[in-house]
Amino acid sequence: MRLKRFLLRYYPPGIILEFDKAGLLRTKSIDLLDLTLEYVLCLLHMQYPLCILSVYRFSRQLSYALFMSFLQELKAHILPLTNVAFDKSGSRFLTGSYDRTCRIWDTASGTELHTLEGHRNVVYAIAFNNPFGDKIATGSFDKTCKLWCAETGKCFYTFRGHMAEIVCLAFNPQSTHVATGSMDATAKLWDVATGWEVATLAGHTAEVLSLCFNSVGSQLVTGSFDHTVIIWDVASGRRVYTLMGHQAEISNVQFNWDCSLIVTGSMDKTGKVWDASNGNCVATLVGHKEEVLDVCFDLRGQLIATASADGTARVFSASTHQCLTTLEGHEGEISKICFSPQGSRVLTASSDKTARLWDVQSGVCLQVLEGHTDEIFSCAFNYEGDTIITGSKDNTCRIWC
Incomplete structure (x- = not known):
């Protein structure tokens, strides 16, 4: 060989x-996300058989002792935060706010690097152009989206054209386009290099609340308050499929990593899994007693997590669609949920002023992240999974590592 x-x-x-x-x-x-400690140690054993037992014991003891510790509270804004987002490396993060600004922060020191000023209303949607991390997009209730230099804080372009508030946005994986979703029932595609509008995606009859590019950037999926989801061809701006089946507003939409499936959450108390190649619904995720407020895949596309206003979260198999575990413990609705990059942990944010870290397999709550004095509406892992940020209506964000 x-x-x-x-x-x-x-x-x-x-x-x-x-x-x-x-x-x-x-x-x-x-798959690097599948590399377990035992597998790596097995490889090491081939070269260092005599010391492997002591290395194994030490590493296992260390892993049991590792918990997220509160690092710093940042009094980030003079009004409540709206969203938080890491760059690819996790060395910087963004906060958006009702105070009409977005701020860039250094994760390690908690130092504010830049304040992005210019919007005339709430800055609601924010994103780095990961994996590059050299540009930032901000979407506002002032009906505009702005493109910024992440290094200097300079505004490159202001995208104008929406007739109502912008509430969601995303860069495509190549960082050549930005997609924005608006309360005007449309989504738009914008050219990053020129600042020009590329296409208006019109087809929904109510607000567009969520959107997501697939991992190759060829398609965009949008979810609306009109109870439908639409898959769009990015190159032509044409509608490919309309996904119908939910009985209430769509809260979130997401592709899995290989572009084969889409998961959606809805106010009808369910999630649904769709075949992206034909637009057919392949499963309905049931069990929640109130609205499903957020859904997501893990990075491998093997698991789905749902968060609900009933105060619980659930983890489902993406292949069998069976509920694997129910995460119970929050005393208020859960508005945000995400997997750690390794897929072994789930992070939830709740109106009960706490975030919680859960073990995916057992459903056990590993840690309660306490300290905020108002609802936590946003949370995120960095790419390595060893740092968390939480954003709250108490005007602060917290760094945990």
């Missing part, structure tokens, strides 16, 4: 080995 090429895969992170075996070209794909 002879190795021919060693390839790196960005998303989901992995490596691909091309090798010659008996005259045939073969490939081996290794």
Whole structure:
């Protein structure tokens, strides 16, 4: 056997080995998120068999002792925050606010790097152009989206054209376009290089509250208060499929990593899983007693998490659609949920003023992140999964590591 090429895969992170075996070209794909401690130690054992037992014992003891510790509270804004977001490396993060500004922060020191000023109303939607991290987009209730330099805080362009508040936005993976969703029932595509409008995606009959590009940037999915979800072809701006089946407003939409599935959450108390290739509903995720306020895939696309106004969250198998565990403990509605990059933890944010960290397999609450004095509406892991930020209506954000 002879190795021919060693390839790196960005998303989901992995490596691909091309090798010659008996005259045939073969490939081996290794998902880096699947690399467990035991697997790595097994590889080390091949080289260092005598010390592996002590290394194993020490690392296991260390892993049991690791919890998120409160690092710093940032009095980020003079009015409540709206959203928080990390850059790719996790070295910087953003906060948006009702005070009409977005701020860029250094994660390690908690130092404010730049204040992005210019919007005339609430800054509601914010994002870095990950994985590059050199640009920022902000969407506002003033009906505009602004594109900024992440290094200097300079505004490159102001995207004008929506007739109502902008409430969601996203960069495509190539960072060539920004998509914005608005209360005017449309989404728009904007060219990052020129600042021009590329397309208006008209088809919904009510507010567009959520949108997401697939991982190759060829399609965009939008969710609306009209109870429907639409898949759009980005190149042409044409509607591909309309996903109908929910009985109430859509709260969130997301593609899985290989672009094959879409998950949606709805005020009808359910989530749904859709085949992205034909627009068919393949499963309905049931069990919540109140509205489903957020949904997400893990990075491998194998698990789905749902968060509800009933104060619980659930983890489902993306393949069997069975509920694997129910996360119970919050005393208020859960508005935000996300997986750690490794997929072994779930983070939830609640109106009960706490965030919680959960074990995916057992459903056990590992830690309660306390200290905020008002509702926590946003939370996020950094890419390594060792730092968390939480944003609250108490005008502060907190860094945990």
